[in-house]
Amino acid sequence: MSLLHAAEIGKTFGSLRALDDMFIDINAGERVGLIGPNGAGKTTFFNCLLGVLNPDSGVIVFDGKEVNNLPVYKRARLGFGRTFQRIELFSGLTVREHLVVAERSRNGRGSFLRDLIWQGSPSKAELAACDEVVELLGLGDIRHELIDSLSLGKGRLVEIARALMVQPKLLLLDEPSSGLDVKETEAFAEALLRIQKERQFAILLVEHDVDLVSSFTQRAYLMDLGRHITNGATADVMKSEELRRAYLGDGEGVQQ
Ligand SMILES: Nc1ncnc2c1ncn2[C@@H]1O[C@H](COP(=O)(O)OP(=O)(O)O)[C@@H](O)[C@H]1O
Ligand SMILES: [Mg+2]
The missing domain is CATH 3.40.50.300 (P-loop containing nucleotide triphosphate hydrolases)
Incomplete structure (x- = not known):
């Protein structure tokens, strides 16, 4: 099937x-x-x-x-995983913070994405899950950079990384x-x-x-x-x- x-x-x-x-x-x-x-x-x-x-x-x-x-x-x-357009990434957040938000939404903590980032520092487990995806996509060097500063190509990879945090x-x-x-x-x-x-x-x-x-x-x-x-x-x-x-x-x- x-x-x-x-x-x-x-x-x-x-x-x-x-x-x-x-x-x-x-x-x-x-x-x-x-x-x-x-x-x-x-x-x-x-x-x-x-x-x-x-x-x-x-x-x-x-x-x-x-x-x-x-x-x-x-x-x-x-x-069902999907990518979002660049416009749906949040300016002012780093690459890794985007993934933390996605990881938290997967775990059902909080209802609005914007709230999720303000729930205190990420746990070791959250960061490990994010960094695994970051490394696999070759984004390790830019994990602390702001989304706004990235090229379109790198932005596309962040979109993929975010989609993958929910394990589609x-x-x-x-x-x-x-x-x-x-x-x-x-x-x-x-x-x-x-x-x-x-x-x-x-x-x-x-x-x-x-x-x-x-x-x-x-x-x-x-x-x-x-x-x-x-x-x-x-x-x-x-x-x-x-x-x-x-x-x-x-x-x-x-x-x-
Ligand atoms: N919301 C809509 N209202 C009216 N026509 C639409 C709408 N979305 C797409 N179309 C029309 O449907 C056809 C298929 O469009 P689309 O699915 O975007 O094609 P593709 O992605 O293959 O380029 C086109 O003629 C487009 O103009
Ligand atoms: Mg099209």
Whole structure:
């Protein structure tokens, strides 16, 4: 049985059929890509999986439990991890303080994230849990730096670190390479792969840019115009005629 199973997902915005009969299956520990040209419906699908949007139809099962009607925070408790945009990191807190906040929210201490940091000095156990993730992501040197002072690339890694503090079974990432240059993207992918191999969580990587999906994922789904087009081993999807056709006229083209 797959860790995440979504089938027959539909979503309409006004007169636009943004998703039509979309589906995906992700096994525990697997790295899966979802690709498609701009406007294909990737983010809409991603938000339906997370519970940010309510699909009009379809079923979503996570870890054996139907989650269709669960709000975002309840899905998170079941093991849906997601990154937050940079804007949702707190200025004035250091890298490690962000992780302490996440660790405390996992343990259910306090209701508002901003309160959590003011609950006194972190315990040895809290710091150890944070530092383990910090080290695995290669952020050891900057753990005491303020979030505001970091490059976008390092900020993305802090977003990942924070998501991992809640020990997700599945980490969902929507265009994590956007705004990063080639070197930063490589460093990001390398750090993420290292921690994924160590912790064995599954990843759904949603990307318009096929290069990152190509190097990072084992299987990939291609969607366009709100619909599934093809899926299979990433290497096969990458060289498929369907991919070439979907990206034709997208402006950016596909380099292989
Ligand atoms: N909240 C919304 N209201 C109306 N249309 C939307 C909304 N969100 C997305 N869309 C439309 O749905 C289509 C799919 O968008 P999106 O899921 O963002 O695609 P992708 O992430 O693949 O680029 C686009 O035509 C977009 O304009
Ligand atoms: Mg998108």
